[in-house]
Amino acid sequence: MNKVTTSTLIIFFLIAGWVFYLTNIKKDDSLTVRYYSISELASESNDIQKIKVGGYIKPNSIDISEYDQLEVSFFVYQNNDSVKVTYYGIRPDLFKDDAEVVVSGSYANSLISATELQTKCASRYEGDLKNIEKI
Amino acid sequence: MISQIGSIAISLAGGLIFSSFIFLGLFKKFNNQTYLQVAERAILATSYCIFLAFFCLLNELLISNFNLQYVAQYTSYETPVFYKVTALWAGQAGSLLFWSFITALFAVTYTFTTLKKLKTLKFHSYIILAFIFSFFILLSNFIANPFEPVSSDIIVQNGNGLNPLLQNFFMAIHPPILYVGFTGSAIIFIMALAASISKDISFEWVQSIRRWSLFVWTFLSAGIILGGYWAYNELGWGGYWAWDPVENSSLMPWLTLTAFIHSSMIQEKRGMLKKWNFLLATSTYILVILGTFITRSGVISSVHSFTAENLGPMFFAFLAILIFYTVFWFFKRKSYLDTPDKIDSFTSREGGFLYNNLILILMCFTIMWGTLFPILSEAWDGNKIYVGASYFNQLNIPIGLVLLFLMGIGPLLSWNYTSQSVLLNRFKLPLSVSFLSGIGYMIFSSLFQIYVFVAIMGVSFTLSSILGEFYKSYKKQKKASNFLHSIGKMFLSNRHKNGGYIVHIGIVLLFIGFIGRAFEVEKEFSLSPGEQIYFSNYVFKLNSIKSEARDNHYAFLSEIDVVDSSTNQLLVNLKPEKRIYFYWNSDPEKRQPHSELDIYSTIQKDIYSIFSGYDAQKNIGYFKIMINPLVNWVWIGGVLMVIGSLFAFWPSRRDN
CATH class of the missing domain: 1.20.120 (Four Helix Bundle (Hemerythrin (Met), subunit A))
Structure with missing residues (x-):
């Protein structure tokens, strides 16, 4: 076997190994997180160590602690289901009623303890028309 | 009317x-x-x-x-x-x-x-x-x-x-710049297909498609860097890259186009790799459309907000047609695209390019896999699994480091074959510099991190290799009357090559910026006026919080003295603001808060301050401070990349 063929074979096996690894990342908990819908979570009785959930903030559910403004709890809803979330930390500017959020953290006793709270970034701003007058 | x-x-x-x-x-x-x-x-x-x-x-x-x-x-x-x-x-x-x-x-x-x-x-x-x-x-x-x-x-x-978040100069100009890159890649797609279908791949064609590629690459790079710059300066999370699907969508075509720019050089010089180049040129545009599909369909959850109209199915159909058309013609023209010439040795310039191509494609594939993983896993067993930033960092950092070394190895290799003695001779200087800087890091750093160690060695290896090449070209040419003139003449003597080297130096500087991320620290805290807090060798003292009604917003203005605790000297007075846009609106839901950052930026580090909330009753401000080392090198590197690419793209008198 000449040098070029050997090198080609080595490269081939390295790539094959890499691809095999990628197809198996599902088993690696440190790299992946399962996305749950709110309805799935509402009917979930087991605790889950790592979850990611997307939904909307239930109007009038934001409760900021009287003692520490960084402490907040709120409900995330989707259709008719909702789940309570607690979070400690600085909240994004767009955090308000009906804002779309993505929450990551753990789930126990029907409560999400969020470690990460993201609101949808405003790279597109599709709002309903305001300042209108009906004829 | x-x-x-x-x-x-x-x-x-x-x-x-x-x-x-x-x-x-x-x-x-x-x-x-x-x-x-x-x-x-x-x-x-x-x-x-x-x-x-x-x-x-x-x-x-x-x-x-x-x-x-x-x-x-x-x-x-x-x-x-x-x-x-x-x-x-x-x-x-x-x-x-x-x-x-x-x-x-x-x-x-x-x-x-x-x-x-x-x-x-x-x-x-x-x-x-x-x-x-x-x-x-x-x-x-x-x-x-x-x-x-x-x-x-x-x-x-x-x-x-x-939206006030979009009222930022860099946010305003980064989408059109990126669009020029995205749309331009269609021309590369068209050229690759048209030439293969017409069986007319000529030398002029290779030169022309390379010029288009450089042009498109310049805009893609500038768009990506500007997007990061905006996110860093405006969004207030202290980073410039979050591996969000939307960001990944712009990085994937950038990677395949970068690979194409390198491998098309082998086609230009030796007429080889036609099939591979066909695939790279066409997949760049296909990835652009795939990215647009991801961005505009909402199939993958992203922090970027998507639009109300669902364009997903339309883009999916468009994507499917493009892929089908490309694959069809690839197989139909397979024998035409076959090239008899084979690479003689992997220790050659073309061998180096090939490695670089493989690494770039591997990186692109890894990013695509991670980005599409929620869809793939859901299709597989119904569970939507997301991969986090840890996946992208853990897998791409080692690949990126190999790429960093390859950028330094490439210039040291000759076309066709490099003998062992020549190889040893050329590697002497960069290897010594690399080892010395690695040892320096081990001695002087209090916290040893393996990736930082390898990155420092890679940065010094590649930098010394490229600067060595510049020195060689400088020595080779006839000297002009003064030093600056000679340097200018040296750079102009081979625009493509030297432009490429400038881009590589830019990328090395980006890596220096990336190294800084390993040393980032942050703290969230609350302060009342007159109080202070110690963090990471600095004392942060809140002087005051004032409020002010301005033209289109209401602002709470904080004033923080930052004192360097080692010298006890006032370093800077930071003034992050909390703004409320549309504050005159009677409906509180329509008002929009916005944190206007203040950053003290130096070449070594940034002190990044966010005024995130204010309790008016108790007169307490909530702040986040981040110390981000070496961030400025990312922007300097980005600018250099664009300059280098424009330099290579600009036609010389010889081209005309």
Whole structure:
């Protein structure tokens, strides 16, 4: 076997190994997180160590602690289901009623303890028309 | 009136592009050049109609014609003129017209420059161009028409105005720059397909497609870097890259295009790798459309907000057709694209390029896999699994480090074959510098991290290798009267090569910036005026919190003294603000808070301050401080990349 063929074979096996690894990342908990819908979570009785959930903030559910403004709890809803979330930390500017959020953290006793709270970034701003007058 | 002209122009563009298909069909049937000429004119006329529609929309935005839904949604009387212009691409309908506008610009340029020289590619180029063009015109006509009037039973007194987050210079200019890159990659796609279908891959073609690639690459790079710069300076999470699907979507085509720019050099020099290059050139545009599909369909959850109209199925169909067409012609022209020449040795310049290609593609594949993983895993067993930033970092950092070393190894290799003795001789200097800096890091760093260690060695290896190459070229040429003149002459002597080296130095500087991320620290805390806190060798003292009503927002202004605790000297006075936009609105839901950052930026580190909340009753401010080392090197590296690429792209006298 000449040098070029050997090198080609080595490269081939390295790539094959890499691809095999990628197809198996599902088993690696440190790299992946399962996305749950709110309805799935509402009917979930087991605790889950790592979850990611997307939904909307239930109007009038934001409760900021009287003692520490960084402490907040709120409900995330989707259709008719909702789940309570607690979070400690600085909240994004767009955090308000009906804002779309993505929450990551753990789930126990029907409560999400969020470690990460993201609101949808405003790279597109599709709002309903305001300042209108009906004829 | 003007809006009606714009609306008619878009409809007319649709008719014209449709007619171009008919004339292309007639040309195919009767082989009469006149038909081809008419088709060409139809495509050009389509472009002119799109120009007209674009300027009509611009006019309506500038005069605040709120009878148009789009104008009312994205601007108001208070919107500054600059942002009225940038509202052109702030929403779905406008951005699609803007996409057509850039396609039109490229269609005209491609027809009058490239196709003037490569006449045999005209027919197939026009078919593909017309197809791509018609897709976007179709969307503008039937799905998201920017000239759509507001409902007849309402009067809009004032528009919504542009989101304050988007009222930032870099945010305003990064989408169009990125769009130029995205749209430009269509020309590379068209050229690759047209030349293969017509079996006419010539030396001129390779040169021409390389120039287009450099142009597109420059814009893609600038767009990506500017997006990061905006996120860092405006969004307030202290980072510039979050591995979000939208960001990944712009990085994937950048990687394949980078690979293409390198491997097409082998085709230019030795006529090899035609099949591989065909795949790279076509997959760049396919990845652009895949990215657009991801961005605009909402199939993957992203922090970037998506639009209300669902364009997903349309883009999916478009994507499927592009892939099918490309694969079909790839197999049909497989034997034509076969090249008898093989690479003689892997210790050669072309071998180096090949490694670089493999690494870039591996990186692209890894990112694509991670980005699409939620869809793939859901299709597999119904569970939607996301991969976090840890996946992208953990897998891409080692690949990136190999790439960093390869950038230094490449210039040391000769074409065809490099003998062992030559290799040893050339590697001596960069290897020694690399080892010395690695040892230096081990001695002086209090915290040893393996990736930082390898990155420092890689940075010094590649930097010394490239600077060594510059020195060699400088020594080789005839000396001019003074030093600066000699340096200038040296750089101009081979624009492509030296431009490439400048880009590589830019990327090395980016890596220096990336190293800084390993040392980032942050703290969240609350302070009342007069209180102070110690963090990471600095004392942060809150002097005051004041409030002020301004033109379009209400602001809480904080003032923080930052004292260097080692010297006890005042370093800087930071003034992060908390702003409330639309504060006059009686509905609190419509008010929008925004944290205006203040950053103390030096070449070594940034002190990044965010005023995130204010409790007026207790007079307590909530703050976040981040110490981000070496961030400025990312921007310097980015600028150098763009300069280097422009330098390589700019035609020299010899080219003319």
